[in-house]
Amino acid sequence: MKKLFVILLCAVAFACDEDQKIIDPVFEFVSIKGNETANLNESTNSEAGYPIVIQLWAAKTYSSDIDLTFQATGTNATAGTDFNLTTTTLKIRAGKLISDTLWITTVNNETASALARTVEVKLTAASQSAIKIGLGITNPTNNAILFTIIEDECSTPLTIFNAVLTNSVSGTPKPATGVLAGNQLSVTGNLIDYGAFPAASITMTLTPEFSGATRGSATFGEFESGTDNDGYEYKFAQTGNGIYDVCAGTVSIAYDVLYKEGNSWTYWYSVTNAFSVD
Numbered sequence: 489m490k491k492l493f494v495i496l497l498c499a500v501a502f503a504c505d506e507d508q509k510i511i512d513p514v515f516e517f518v519s520i521k522g523n524e525t526a527n528l529n530e531s532t533n534s535e536a537g538y539p540i541v542i543q544l545w546a547a548k549t550y551s552s553d554i555d556l557t558f559q560a561t562g563t564n565a566t567a568g569t570d571f572n573l574t575t576t577t578l579k580i581r582a583g584k585l586i587s588d589t590l591w592i593t594t595v596n597n598e599t600a601s602a603l604a605r606t607v608e609v610k611l612t613a614a615s616q617s618a619i620k621i622g623l624g625i626t627n628p629t630n631n632a633i634l635f636t637i638i639e640d641e642c643s644t645p646l647t648i649f650n651a652v653l654t655n656s657v658s659g660t661p662k663p664a665t666g667v668l669a670g671n672q673l674s675v676t677g678n679l680i681d682y683g684a685f686p687a688a689s690i691t692m693t694l695t696p697e698f699s700g701a702t703r704g705s706a707t708f709g710e711f712e713s714g715t716d717n718d719g720y721e722y723k724f725a726q727t728g729n730g731i732y733d734v735c736a737g738t739v740s741i742a743y744d745v746l747y748k749e750g751n752s753w754t755y756w757y758s759v760t761n762a763f764s765v766d
Contacts, residue, residue, distance in 0.1 A: 517545040518556065518580070518614050519623045519630035528571070528607075529638045530594045537591035540609060540633065542578060544585045545623070554580040555615035556587060565605040565637060570595055573609070594637055599700035605637040642702060642735040646694060648765055649673050649732075649739065656762040657681040664763060671695065673706070673732075673739065679724075680745050680759055685716030690724055692741060694732050706730030706741050721748040727758065737765035 521541045528538060542556055556578040565571055574591040581588070592609060610632035611621055622628025647668055655664040655677055664677030671694045679688040690711050696704040707730055712723045723746045730741030742760040746753040 514547065515625065516547075516616075516619045517623050517628075518542050518554070518611065518619055518621060519545065519628075520611060520633050521586075521630075522633070524630060524632065525634045525636070527638050528592070528594050528635045531596050533592075533594045534596035535593075537574070537593040538635070540590040540592065542580060542587035542611065544580050544587075544619075546585070546619075549583045549585060550580070550616070552582050553615075554587075554619065556580065556611060557613040558590065559610050559612050560592075561608045561610070563606045563608075564601060564603040565607050568595070569597070570605055570637060571607050571635075592635065599698075599702075601639060601643065605639075607635045607637065609633050609635065644702070644734050644737075646671065646734060648734055648737055649694075649763075652766050653677070653763045654766055655679065656764070658759050666763065675739075675761075675763060679713070679761055680722070682716070685718070685722065688713045688716065688722065690743075692730065692739075694739075702734040704732055706732045706739050708741075708743075722746065723748070723753055739763040 519542065521543050526538060544550075544554065558573070558576045558578070560567060560571075560573055560576070562570065567573070572593050572595065578587045578590050580586070590609075592607070614621065620628065622631030649666045650668040651666055653664040653666045653675065655662045655675070657678065658681060660681055662678040662681065664675050664679070667674045672691055673694055674689060674691040676687055676689040678686050679690060690708060690713060692706045692708040694704060694706055696702075708724070708726055710723060710725045712721070715721045724743040725746060726741065726743045728742050730739070732739040740760070740762045742758065744758050745756045747756055748754075
């Protein structure tokens with residue numbers, strides 16, 4: 489009986505010792521402060537960047553720096569073309585719970601995108617392997633932030649000019665009609681503010697400043713517009729730089745008006761035409 493008591497006592501002692509060794513796990517986290525989504529304005533955020541800061545969730549600070557690594561993934565957006573990060577690494581300094589600041593900025597270009605542009609900036613690693621990324625064990629949150637880039641250009645196509653137009657001839661509004669074929673815009677109407685020639689025409693080439701730009705040059709050089717009701721043949725000779733702006737729906741071009749007398753062209757006067765979409 490005494491022997492059995494000793495065995496039971498040992499068993500209880502062993503069980504007590506095992507209970508003392510069970511320690512609840514204590515987890516430490518790093519996460520992005522703030523919301524998990526945000527908008528970036530292409531224009532204003534090209535100068536005023538958006539700050540990204542990391543929070544350490546721990547019972548106490550570390551005695552050495554914590555190095556953090558990030559990854560940026562764009563959808564219809566490319567680093568250097570649509571956005572920039574000041575760095576892809578940060579530190580939580582020794583003795584601190586908050587990291588240095590990473591800044592994301594937009595690139596204010598003049599290319600309109602018909603597709604939504606987003607950038608995900610994700611916290612991928614910490615130099616202390618025991619620290620978990622994001623908040624939570626199974627489905628961590630605040631380990632990434634998704635930015636949507638808000639356009640400041642329109643996505644209107646060049647075909648906007650294939651329409652009824654208002655032509656301001658040297659300041660006087662007149663009706664006109666635009667017909668677009670590729671990048672060739674033919675405009676018909678009162679183009680010289682001359683009642684005897686109400687259906688003059690001109691064909692100009694619209695060339696973007698660069699691929700995808702919504703603005704560019706409007707050129708034609710010289711264009712023989714035909715014979716009007718007064719029996720004279722007319723020719724237009726461009727002066728200066730013509731321009732178009734799809735977002736504003738405008739084309740502006742200036743030229744000299746010449747009429748044919750005998751076999752030679754004679755200068756009459758100069759006009760500036762400013763076409764706009766009604």
